[in-house]
Amino acid sequence: MSEHVAPSHAHSVEAMFRHVPHPRIAERRHEKPAQTRDERVGLNGKIAVIVTAVVGTMWAAYIFAVIAFISLPASLSTGNLTTIIAWVSSNFIQLVLLPVIIVGQNIQGRASDKRAIQTYKDAEAILSECLQLQAHLQAQDKILDDVVKHMHTLNSAS
Numbered sequence: 554m555s556e557h558v559a560p561s562h563a564h565s566v567e568a569m570f571r572h573v574p575h576p577r578i579a580e581r582r583h584e585k586p587a588q589t590r591d592e593r594v595g596l597n598g599k600i601a602v603i604v605t606a607v608v609g610t611m612w613a614a615y616i617f618a619v620i621a622f623i624s625l626p627a628s629l630s631t632g633n634l635t636t637i638i639a640w641v642s643s644n645f646i647q648l649v650l651l652p653v654i655i656v657g658q659n660i661q662g663r664a665s666d667k668r669a670i671q672t673y674k675d676a677e678a679i680l681s682e683c684l685q686l687q688a689h690l691q692a693q694d695k696i697l698d699d700v701v702k703h704m705h706t707l708n709s710a711s
Contacts, residue, residue: 572687578680586673589662609655617648 592598607613621644628640 586669588666608652609659614652621645621648
C-alpha cells in the first residue's frame with residue numbers, strides 16, 4: 554500500500570510516495586506455518602490420532618494380512634464364490650489395504666507440512682527482500698531530493 558501525491562504539489566521525491574506497510578506483515582510476525590498436527594483438537598481428535606498412529610503402520614498391515622490369510626482356507630473350503638468374494642472384500646481389502654492407505658496419507662501429510670514450511674520460509678525471505686528494496690528506494694529518493702535541490706540552487710544562481 555502506498556500513497557501518491559501529484560508531482561506538481563510535491564516538494565521532494567519522498568513527498569511523492571510514502572510507504573505504508575500492509576497489515577498482513579505485522580500479522581505474520583505472530584504466526585507459524587500451518588501443519589497437519591495443528592488441526593487435531595479435542596478428545597475425539599486425540600483418540601483419532603492415536604488410532605491412526607497404531608493402525609496406520611506397515612506392521613499393522615502385515616499383522617492384518619496374517620489374520621486375513623488365517624481365515625482364507627475356511628473361505629476356500631466352502632467352494633462358494635460369494636463366500637470367497639466376501640473374504641476378499643471384508644478380510645483382505647478392509648484389513649490390509651486400510652493401514653496401507655493410512656501410511657500413504659501420513660506420508661503425504663508430512664510432505665504437505667514440509668511444503669508449507671518451505672513456502673512460509675520463502676514468503677518470509679521475499680518479504681525481507683522487499684523491505685530491503687523499499688529501504689534502498691527510500692535512500693535513492695533522498696539522493697534524488699538532494700540532486701533536485703542542487704539543481705534549484707544552480708537555477709536560482711543563474
